[in-house]
Amino acid sequence: MSVFVHLVEWFADLLEPLFHASAAAAAIVLFTALVRLLVHPLSRAAARGQKARAALQPRIAELRRKHARNPERLQQAVLELHTKEQVSPLSGCLPSLLQLPAFFLLYYVFSRSTIGGETNDLLTHRLFDAPLGDSWTDALADGGMFGGAGLVYLGLFAVVTAVATFGYRLSKRMMASNPSMAAAADDLPGAGAAGAVNAVTKVMPFMSFFTLVTVAVVPLAAALYVVTSTAWSAVERAVLYR
Template sequence: MDTTTLPVVGPLLHGGADLLTALTGALTPVGGGFAAALAVVALTLAVRVALVPLSVLQVRAERDRRRLAPQLAALRRRYGSDRERLQRAAQELYTSERVSPLAGCLPVLAQAPVLSLVYTLFTHATIDGAVNVLLDATLVGIPLGHSLLVVLAGPLWTHAWVVLVLLAVLTVVVEASRRAALRWNPVTQDGTAPAATVRVGTAVARWAPFVSVVFAAVAPLAATLYVVTSAVWTLGERAVLRRVLR
């Protein structure tokens, strides 16, 4: 079944394709052969600007969780291994302080539909029965619909350095963001949790941010551009907002 022919999905994809095509045309006089890639970057920046209010909520939530950390630690000491009572008490604390534990997820959740749109636009040869002209767009000779794996396995392998550079930038930015987050909101160890649970939690916290790098390596180049641009924006945005909302 071709999902691009579904009643709701088809028009959305057509709209996204038309938007990227229009942006590419507008940027061609300036960007030349880079116009299509710049169009994806411009779309990403537009989305991130629109999501600034959600990012403000996220940073405020981080600040509030840091402020409540001593009280949460006291609750953990008080209730020990009684997880049910601890969760109930923590929720009551969040409610009384008007802090949402889920606020930190809002920017990621809001971006998911746009990233899915970009991914779909560059992985389908046709959209609702029409030829997908976006697949003709390239960056330094690599079609924006090709992933790193496809590039390495094909005749364009000599151009793989383009994707590898993007992945290297993403890795550095993700690590910088992770360290900045730890400085802003240090993780407090739960003394009541089993040692094995603590080790697993620490490992997940250490490596989970790099899932985006793995995704970028197997996604179409257009989606990789989106992820890298968004990650760079996030690093700079958080640095500004954390200073302003301290």
């Protein structure tokens, strides 16, 4: 844990000539970008997997007609088809799952006053007037919505709303222009993991808006990670699924 603290501090020292008092915040954005770069090959693989699943839809439609009266046989046949074509219905979940440790690490570090028995100096850093270890409720208590820290959060909320709107429109446009990609959400009937993927896919256009809640309740440092990662995802999807 202390290694991560020193890494963020090193990044902050590196960026201090450009960002001054907000260097630690810039370091978190840089850290997030590095994490996303590491995960990017999996994101590319997930995009290829979704396109491959979309390409299988005519064959899956034929299986639905053939096994219309036998849902269990239909599910088995679809799974066999995915196995034969080496297409995983869960591949799209991997990029998000692998980012969770980095998010929770930031959350832990910026919600502890001491790390490894030493004072956590990262909590003294700020983004403009907002301490990186505080949340939106702290900003409201210290100056209100239009105080210095409150304005920082209003800026973050504006960015998240803009990114979420872009992501929503992108998802709707993708579904409209490629119905087979939308149908890929339904290629595994039944409950369990397949049902979970199905449900997540259907609410995906709205999920970016949930980021507003996350940004409001977590420490500002973790919120910066979420905002940066969400913006990266929106741009990445626009490029990979064009």
